[in-house]
Amino acid sequence: MRTFNFSAGPAVLPEPVLRRAADEMLDWHGSGMSVMEMSHRGPEFISIATKAEADLRDLLAIPPNYRVLFLQGGAMAENAVIPMNLLGQRRGADYVNTGEWSKKSIKEAGKYCRVNVAASAEDRNFTYVPPQQDWRLDPDAAYVHICSNETIGGVEYNWIPDTGDVPLVADMSSHILSRRVDVARYGVIYGGAQKNIGPAGLTLVIVRDDLLDRALPITPSAFHWQQQAAAESMLNTPPTYGIYIAGLVFEWLQEQGGVAAIEQRNIAKAALLYDYLDRSAFYVNPVARSDRSRMNVPFFLHDAQLDSAFLKGAEANGMLQLKGHRVVGGMRASIYNAMPIEGVQALVSYMQEFERTHG
Numbered sequence: 090m091r092t093f094n095f096s097a098g099p100a101v102l103p104e105p106v107l108r109r110a111a112d113e114m115l116d117w118h119g120s121g122m123s124v125m126e127m128s129h130r131g132p133e134f135i136s137i138a139t140k141a142e143a144d145l146r147d148l149l150a151i152p153p154n155y156r157v158l159f160l161q162g163g164a165m166a167e168n169a170v171i172p173m174n175l176l177g178q179r180r181g182a183d184y185v186n187t188g189e190w191s192k193k194s195i196k197e198a199g200k201y202c203r204v205n206v207a208a209s210a211e212d213r214n215f216t217y218v219p220p221q222q223d224w225r226l227d228p229d230a231a232y233v234h235i236c237s238n239e240t241i242g243g244v245e246y247n248w249i250p251d252t253g254d255v256p257l258v259a260d261m262s263s264h265i266l267s268r269r270v271d272v273a274r275y276g277v278i279y280g281g282a283q284k285n286i287g288p289a290g291l292t293l294v295i296v297r298d299d300l301l302d303r304a305l306p307i308t309p310s311a312f313h314w315q316q317q318a319a320a321e322s323m324l325n326t327p328p329t330y331g332i333y334i335a336g337l338v339f340e341w342l343q344e345q346g347g348v349a350a351i352e353q354r355n356i357a358k359a360a361l362l363y364d365y366l367d368r369s370a371f372y373v374n375p376v377a378r379s380d381r382s383r384m385n386v387p388f389f390l391h392d393a394q395l396d397s398a399f400l401k402g403a404e405a406n407g408m409l410q411l412k413g414h415r416v417v418g419g420m421r422a423s424i425y426n427a428m429p430i431e432g433v434q435a436l437v438s439y440m441q442e443f444e445r446t447h448g
């Protein structure tokens with residue numbers, strides 16, 4: 090039986106995608122092979138990877154001067170390889186600290202370059218995005234790094250920073266494809282697939298091609314964007330099954346009407362939950378209204394002693410993985426593209442009932 094799965098990641102996938110993958114598991118399109126068994130250089134898999142990239146380009150309207158890389162290592166690996174690939178002759182980079190994932194990026198980058206924290210939301214416990222007028226950018230920075238959706242704190246940029254000629258680099262792991270994005274405003278967009286794209290193990294990097302000549306000589310080949318771009322992401326074996334599932338998710342998104350259509354649904358889903366949280370005196374979401382994430386909604390019960398009863402009841406009602414991240418506690422509902430509005434409606438009904446019986 091399928092449940093409503095509110096996990097932050099690895100996370101819910103569209104049911105039609107899972108069914109199709111199951112149908113094609115033993116014999117992909119009459120090839121006599123599972124996708125997992127195919128050579129990554131054979132015509133069958135090349136056709137899968139080519140279509141996945143074309144569909145992603147179509148969904149995000151990626152301009153032709155951007156390269157799409159399908160790599161391994163996750164966003165955490167990119168935290169290290171971003172400075173290696175982008176520093177060139179420069180020594181430092183700007184980072185904006187909006188929460189747990191920003192902090193991880195800052196810590197990792199600090200091993201490879203001088204990090205200037207241009208702005209931080211720590212003063213208000215990471216519940217907002219510092220406005221750009223408060224940023225202190227270094228004109229000599231190699232790039233400016235942001236986490237455009239903080240998966241743990243539930244804070245999302247609803248605007249795109251203007252960094253002039255300095256390339257803007259965004260960790261979009263947990264909201265890529267959830268909303269329209271003007272790719273041309275970014276130098277690099279990256280993310281792990283396991284939140285809103287597909288299974289864990291696939292990492293997406295979208296990089297403007299003029300930035301491909303800045304890698305430090307120490308950059309590992311498997312993470313060297315220019316070498317990987319030249320090899321069509323096949324310098325080493327790419328995560329083939331992850332690319333295949335991502336491709337099915339891209340086709341599913343196109344059937345849903347594309348990113349603009351799914352964005353409207355995501356707005357409606359998030360509004361349903363936040364409106365209820367704001368009406369209730371029993372639950373609270375601490376994030377500034379203008380910076381609330383549409384994908385990850387943390388919330389707290391007024392009495393934390395009720396947390397375990399809340400989670401137990403949710404599970405009994407078929408709603409899983411609502412426990413908040415251990416760093417912030419409380420609850421978190423991740424409502425990615427693949428979460429139907431019925432899941433959010435069921436959650437709000439359950440929350441109302443829990444409030445009625447425990448408030």
Ligand SMILES: *Cc1c(COP(=O)(O)O)cnc(C)c1O
Nearest residue numbers: 163164165166190240262263281
């Ligand atoms: C999950 C997540 C990561 C970490 O991704 P890994 O694939 O585990 O390396 C990094 N950044 C954000 C915003 C995330 O949500």
